[in-house]
Amino acid sequence: MKLAVFDDYRLGVVEDGHVRDVSDALDRHWCCTPYVMNWLIERWDDSREAVERAAVAAEPRPLSDVRLRPPLPRPRQLLAAPLNYHQHIVEMTDSPHLPRGVPPELTSRELGFFLKATGSICGPVDAVELPRWPGRIFHHESELGVVIGRTARGVDRSDARRHVFGYTCLIDVTMRMNTEHQEERPMRKSFETFTPIGPWITTADEVPEPNRLDIRLWVNDGLRQDGSTAQMIVGVDELVERASSVVALHPGDLYATGSPAGVGPIVPGDKVRIWIERVGEFTIAVRERDW
Numbered sequence: 001m002k003l004a005v006f007d008d009y010r011l012g013v014v015e016d017g018h019v020r021d022v023s024d025a026l027d028r029h030w031c032c033t034p035y036v037m038n039w040l041i042e043r044w045d046d047s048r049e050a051v052e053r054a055a056v057a058a059e060p061r062p063l064s065d066v067r068l069r070p071p072l073p074r075p076r077q078l079l080a081a082p083l084n085y086h087q088h089i090v091e092m093t094d095s096p097h098l099p100r101g102v103p104p105e106l107t108s109r110e111l112g113f114f115l116k117a118t119g120s121i122c123g124p125v126d127a128v129e130l131p132r133w134p135g136r137i138f139h140h141e142s143e144l145g146v147v148i149g150r151t152a153r154g155v156d157r158s159d160a161r162r163h164v165f166g167y168t169c170l171i172d173v174t175m176r177m178n179t180e181h182q183e184e185r186p187m188r189k190s191f192e193t194f195t196p197i198g199p200w201i202t203t204a205d206e207v208p209e210p211n212r213l214d215i216r217l218w219v220n221d222g223l224r225q226d227g228s229t230a231q232m233i234v235g236v237d238e239l240v241e242r243a244s245s246v247v248a249l250h251p252g253d254l255y256a257t258g259s260p261a262g263v264g265p266i267v268p269g270d271k272v273r274i275w276i277e278r279v280g281e282f283t284i285a286v287r288e289r290d291w
């Protein structure tokens with residue numbers, strides 16, 4: 001199932017370019033607020049049938065008639081894997097963008113995860129807004145987003161998939177460091193709108209092998225990234241295992257699993273398209289922040 005949040009945080013089921021409003025299947029207290037998807041994920045086992053029934057009864061509306069919101073507007077925690085694809089590490093090692101003193105052999109396996117501010121989330125029809133920081137460059141990173149479905153504390157990788165609710169396309173927009181500026185990674189990646197996600201959450205039953213998905217990103221129709229999640233150094237199951245050995249993951253948490261090679265600059269006026277096999281695709285505009 002493909003679950004979207006649209007208009008005034010209504011819940012929708014998406015099929016064939018149309019959305020069916022299933023908000024009435026939810027508790028009125030939670031619908032319709034930015035927390036609607038958190039509520040649903042937490043109660044998915046008890047709510048799925050009601051959502052399916054409501055979808056059958058609802059009138060399909062073309063997606064072009066609604067405003068898609070981020071499918072998970074308020075993830076509880078937003079974790080991210082650094083340097084999780086070898087070829088991306090190679091390209092970064094040849095650039096001035098790695099932190100000083102970090103040996104290039106360090107990967108996501110050694111570095112673990114970092115956190116992005118959840119306030120950096122935006123939706124597929126919003127825009128990435130670049131702040132006016134003179135001399136700085138901003139990169140796109142195309143990533144598979146993993147949505148946690150059940151509380152995971154100290155789970156083994158063999159049991160990790162049971163704790164995954166679904167998947168979404170995620171762009172980890174990043175202000176690069178340079179020889180003069182060495183801000184912490186979480187800050188450089190947490191500007192508002194620096195985590196576009198969407199266009200919906202594809203539930204895990206439709207993605208039987210998340211560790212083998214083609215993932216691509218274009219800037220203005222030019223293909224920049226063309227990889228596969230099979231190239232991840234630490235796969236989805238091990239990411240969940242390792243993170244949940246540090247802190248409990250909860251329903252509605254989101255994990256950005258790292259970027260394949262091909263990252264590069266984006267500037268105001270660009271259009272960035274991300275596509276992940278089985279999961280979805282969207283195109284988002286880039287503009288200069290007006291504040």
Ligand code: MN
Pocket residue numbers: 080081082141143172256258259
């Ligand atoms: Mn990233």
